[in-house]
Amino acid sequence: MADYILEMDTISKSFPGVKALSDVNFKVERGEIHCLVGENGAGKSTLMKVLSGVYPHGEYEGEIIYNGKAQQFREISDSVKVGIGIIYQELALFPDLTVYENIFAGNELKSGPFINWNETITASKKLLEKVRLRITPETMIRDLNVGRQQLVEIAKALSKDVKLLILDEPTAALNEDDSENLLQLLKELKSQGISCIMISHKLKEVISIADKVTVLRDGKTIGTMDAQTEEITENKIIRSMVGRDIEDIYPKRPNQQIGETVLAVRDWSAHDSNLDRQVVKDAHVELKKGEIIGIAGLMGAGRTELALSIFGNPKHYKMQGELEVLGKKRKLKHTSEAIKAGIAYVTEDRKGDGLFLLQDIRENISAANLQKIASGGTINVNEEVKVAQHYKQSLNIKASSLEQEVGKLSGGNQQKVSVAKWLFTEPKILILDEPTRGIDVGAKFEMYTIMNELVDKGMSIIMISSELPEVLGMSDRIYVMAEGRIKGELSRSEANEENIMALATQ
Structure with missing residues (x-):
């Protein structure tokens, strides 16, 4: 018994x-x-x-x-x-x-x-x-x-x-x-x-x-x-x-079309004054139109630091190197400049940095691009509702209404709101930092499907992930980082868990 x-x-x-x-x-x-x-x-x-x-x-x-x-x-x-x-x-x-x-x-x-x-x-x-x-x-x-x-x-x-x-x-x-x-x-x-x-x-x-x-x-x-x-x-x-089989959790992109280079960083370094050390060292990364590149590496490898240094440097690193966005050389000194240049960044910490948990879905989705729905310093609430409703439907955000408090949504739906917030800025380049952390397998499948739909429409995605099956399943190419450096670049055919870990532990 x-x-x-x-x-x-x-x-x-x-x-x-x-x-x-x-x-x-x-x-x-x-x-x-x-x-x-x-x-x-x-x-x-x-x-x-x-x-x-x-x-x-x-x-x-x-x-x-x-x-x-x-x-x-x-x-x-x-x-x-x-x-x-x-x-x-x-x-x-x-x-x-x-x-x-x-x-x-x-x-x-x-x-x-x-x-x-x-x-x-x-x-x-x-x-x-x-x-x-x-x-x-x-x-x-x-x-x-x-x-x-x-x-x-x-x-x-x-x-x-x-x-x-x-x-x-x-x-x-x-x-x-x-x-x-x-x-x-x-x-x-x-x-x-x-x-x-x-x-x-x-x-x-x-x-x-x-x-x-x-x-x-x-x-x-x-x-x-x-x-x-x-x-x-x-x-x-x-x-x-x-309640159903998911045959392949990483959906394929049959109409994949890779275009010209939309982002390039060359000899890219970032020094963190608070830690008094280089967090990114001489990085070379290229991203093409309609492509998903994965950034792999162990915790502390410098993946998030690389992303933040590209996205207007909100941590105020001391920067060196060359950044090219959509064919133009850039020096982005603030996240607002990165947004205007066509870059968006979905943080790994959606609860701490990505969302206003006590505010509703509508207010969160519009937060990164209020000027688009404002006139004379006043927000057009009707337009804000239309925008939020569009993303609620297109991303399948499950909620009782647009007025539901974001902090009371499930993790998967919070992540969709975070993505919607940045899609509203109409980026050409989307950086996703740990996009499926803390969400279930069904919500992961939905997130991967959304990523594929975005690149099919011409967007380009940088995905940072600690889950090697996710990196392998979704990436067209993979950069592997360790100790702030890019240790190697792998094509889809070259990439496997052993090759990634060999580079990540160099």
């Missing part, structure tokens, strides 16, 4: 005008890694917020049984007390505090009324060893990369004697090495009796680590796959997630 640490029975949760969860059933056995998958908006995060007490008892229907007892969590601290820990995609650490202060924040070790800092540092060292993070507890959080911060979050959860650890897209912002390290750690925690629920869009990782996989679609449980009794494949998961 199965030993369940968690049983969620017929869970339903509604928001105004939307039923987010409908009679969802979800069970986790003690000491297993259970992956929860589904398209953006399927209800995964909502279900975990019900479990953790973010949505308290009384705001949902159904029953939560944890460790054999019915639970009625009123707030997050109630779930923490019984051994449930949740780590969100947006990490909740204090950057200006030390590692040990973060690990025990809100859970301080005290001697009488005072915090015992010696005991706190000693306990932090043991927890850091447990998560295999070789740093001193006195290290400041701001000095750690995202992968190490993720491990600090896990150490923080372990400090509270967690028995069920929930991770929401834990590897979305990690490079391959950090991702592999994290997955290995989850296996070690499993061997110590800790159960894990992992939400992820990265299906290869899901298959490599999951004992069971539960699929949600449109707020309903579609089914659970057990790795002990059946082979779990990407096609099976995709079919359950989207």
